[in-house]
Amino acid sequence: MTPAAASAPPARAYRRLGVEERRAQLLGAALTLFAHRAPDEVSLDEVATVAGVSRPLVYRYFPGGRQQLYEAALRSAAEQLILCFGEPPVGPPTERVTRVLDRYLAFVDEHDTGFSALLRGGCVVETSRTSAIVDEVRRAAAEQILLHLGREGAAPGPRLRMMVRTWIAAVEAASLIWLDEGKRPDAAELRDWLVDQLIVLLAATAATDRETASVVAALLPLETAGGPAGRLAQRLVPVLGEAAHLLPES
16 A cells, blocks of 8 residues: 555545435535525535535436425425424413424524525525415414414404414514524513513404403413513503503593
8 A cells, every 4th residue: 555545535435325315315405505595595516515415416306406406495494494383282372382482483593594585585596386385384383373372173263363473474574683683682582572472462452352352361371470471461560550541530
């Protein structure tokens, strides 16, 4: 053996993967790149490099090129995001929503640039199919929140449904602003603020909607003084006391 051969690094062994395993590997490489860069800035050459394979192999699995790969990666990310909203219907509802938001904001933090590009739209790989995937996540999120509001198996009325969808939209918008602001305030503070918003939206809607009022009446006994609803109630009492002059005289 020559000295040069002895000092050369060993060649990396190529391991043959099954079809599904190889596809998962390529999607993982694509998600790594899409997480922190806009989709139209990522090339198939870069995906191949990250995956440690050749460009033709990427095309073999995704003959539609970057568009097909992006849609498949987006579908994979959407499935992960939907899982963030899954939470057993046990314990105080606002504490369940708190755990849901912890997972959701962790996902946003991990996939910051890709998440922002996806929800803002306008990238060259955006299509009706990618928009449909995003809408699917929103619907799944709304269904999970309605489940925590005790509406499993029951079609919500228009006011309650609109309230939940409005809150989902507020969570999305707040997440994008959070990214724009350098992830300030910290995720825990943002989470608590978003839970407070849901509680306040429920209370405001319950004041004029009988169905939402019945939902709130059923949820309140499940809450605790030390939980999100209890802490918010304690903070609001002094604020509402300043509005006493707005109430009609008895």
